[in-house]
Amino acid sequence: MVHIHPQTKSAAVNPLKSSQPLGAALAFLGVDGAIPLFHGSQGCTSFALVLCVRHFKETVPLQTTAMDELATVMGGEGHLEEAILNLKKRANPKLIGICTTALAETRSEDFERQIANIKMMRAEELAGTEIALANTPDFDGALEEGWAKAVTAMIQRITRRGQQARHSRKATIIERITKPGEQPHKRKKVAILPGWHLTVADIEHLREMVESFGLKPVILPDVSGSLDGTVPDRWMPTTYGGTSVEDIHELGTAVQCIGVGEHMRRPAELLQKLTGVPYAVFQSLTGLKNVDRFVSLLSEISGVVAPPKIHRCRAQLQDALLDGHFHFAGKKIAIAAEPDQLYQLATFFTGLGAEIISAVTTTGASKILEKVPAESIQIGDLGDFEDLASDADLVVTHSHGRQVAERLGIPLLRVGFPVFDRLGSQHKLTVLYQGTRDLIFEAANVFQANQRMPSPEIVDGLRKRRNAG
């Protein structure tokens, strides 16, 4: 049973967290034609924007209501309205995703009502633009919660009610007589709600896998279209690519919803409540057995056996497990990550015979923490991580861990957000058979690169025995 230690320090040292509104913004960025709007002071947006640009190496549309002293004291509704109207006028987005910040939330205004008012009073001007609200004060949660709240808000606001109940019988009959590949427009639809920790490559790969069963995946949010590092041929003030608002609207016509990561349970539950679409949550899609269950589910939904490509990928993973396990066995791993990513990585490493000697995470609220294969988990920061990781063979966290790794002299595997000092983090695969295979190779290569040639001192058995005794 894992023991979870709460944070007891007064000053966080080298924060592990990125803020909750930033997590919500990332989710809104996975929608086509969207602009996330931070409700707070200018700096809240500026810091988040710079961090996103450093991570994605892209222009990122992110705006602010620019609350000033007056708005802070008297209330920010005027600024909210002005910002929404300005965005509409300048960029005509399909979606404005509002992420409240600590400043706005400390005043605790009724934003839901304010937005309803603005939409009513300005109905004509705002026609064609959806507005979703995520309540994401910085003093609570982190990326994971922010992302989940934004997805929940979009489903709540945009998705049409009662869809599946109405359509299910007819849909099933049509699809039973349809073979995959023949009539793609009649493919069964699967709604996929990926967690924030899935990369662009992960999402592309997920899509291909689902499609290979003759199913039509609708992915929300879909950063693979919007933050995948392409060169558009014109200036775009909003996101270009991602889930279409229309697809969010029709999410209820899916036959099945699949959430990836425990934090996607809430939006999946809401979708079921509103539309009747049944859901399954995969707490991790990394590791052979997890992927096996996923493939079985796709096979079951589609009524199609897994195509040969998938057999081949699985065999490659088996081989990677065989080749790789030598390098992992007995290794001591330290991980600092948000709860779902901590679970994903900890189970991955222990699945190859390594041991998690220290686990640090951002918040204690997630149920997944109880299942993390570690003796204890510290809710904390990279300062705690540095204290706990000194005996590790490998430290695993985001780019801010570089100082820890440097001081401890331990190699760093960069994961999650932000990764600002390496290129291509969004094109790294971490899920399904192929992603697991790639992760094995990446970590094993780090181990091998840091292996020291044997010398009398290193090998010295007597000394080791003394030290152990």
Next chain:
Amino acid sequence: MSSLAAKIQDAFVEPACEKNRRKDASTRKKGCSKPPTPGAAAGGCAFDGAKVVLQPITDVAHLVHAPLACEGNSWDNRGTASSGPMLWRTSFTTDLTELDIMMGQSERRLFHALRQIKEAYAPPAIFVYATCVTALIGDDIQAVCKRAAEKFGLPVVPINAPGFVGSKNLGNKLAGEALLDHVIGTVEPDDAGPYDINILGEFNLSGEFWLVKPLLDRLGIRVRACIPGDARYRDVASSHRARAAMLVCSTALINLARKMEERWQIPFFEGSFYGITATSEALRRIAELLVKKGADTEILDRTDKLIAEEEAIAWKRLEAYRPRLKGKRVLINSGGVKSWSLVHALMEIGMEIVGTSVKKSTVEDKERIKQVLKEEHHMFESIAPRDLYAMLSEHKADIMLSGGRTQFIALKAKTPWLDINQERHHPYAGYDGMVELVRQIDLAIHNPVWSDVREPAPWEDDPAVEEQLSSPHTHIEL
């Protein structure tokens, strides 16, 4: 809050600011920066500005009193360099939770945080930054700092620049005020000398001040304090004993320079280390000010001799780039540098300036730029991203020099780009820095990737192939 309001007014009416000098009393009071437009704003807040100015002080623990985002989303993101202590790169924040805020426990948390830092790191001083939320709930950080300083026996400096009070630039100035109120003049040096100077507003980005310092060393000039780049707390605290000062980034710390002149009779001038003529001019003015304050006049000759030597070397090295860069069109889109000096050096080796921002340039600089540029419309205050993209994608410039915020506009328009702002990786100050800048421009413009990325795929829009593809039964031979 009332004292903060007074400070802000004070910053707005700063008499040494030449923009202010041209305004009447009522427009002065409004301040320079227009209030940001909701939904169409860019740039940081006052807290951001204050932290930018103070954080490069390397041995101080910088504690941000706020919920997570203020520090958690922004730490370790600037390229200033330290020659010793690394504590400035360790991030400290009270990371307030909902409970702290709702139950009014944030002041107590701050106090405990100060104890924790004192015990674990024993820094020479701790700076405490107020932010929006802690200002809104009325935390009295001034009082907490005072009590902690007494209790723990070290300077604890309140930095009162919450984000909502205004722009980044205002925050820069409020940071200067905090240094004046709490730090400068608190330590008496035992080694003050006639050749001591302060450099204000130099951030030592990519260690570039180390390209300039050896020149000063050769002249026997000692940098008492470079604020903030690579500074130590003691240097700043004893900087009031310098004989003269150079103000590098004038819009950030002009109030600091003027008030140090007022209080401690340290004369200052505004200058820049970007560009050859600017560097020479700066060295000359430093020597002149020192002489005025009683240094031996022979330093003037030595300075002239050094300048002549260094300029000759630099121009000779730059000459090598002339054939490669002659006629290339440069767009300078940054408020961060004194563009005049840059414009001058680039034109000197035959490059053409197709535009330069003059947002932070002095009136004098603007005049000089106006004279050398063929058309006046090449000067602009700022360009909207959309227009910038259009301009670049029509290939109206061969390279853009700017900061990170517009980086991807240039790159997406498939235009060479060079970072000349705070996140850059190369030192550009002084004579050697200018040569490095030109070298980087050359490398950027002549990189082989441009021909790759600008060409469309040969198989796209090829009617022959398209025709064949549209009839699925044709056998295609390529």
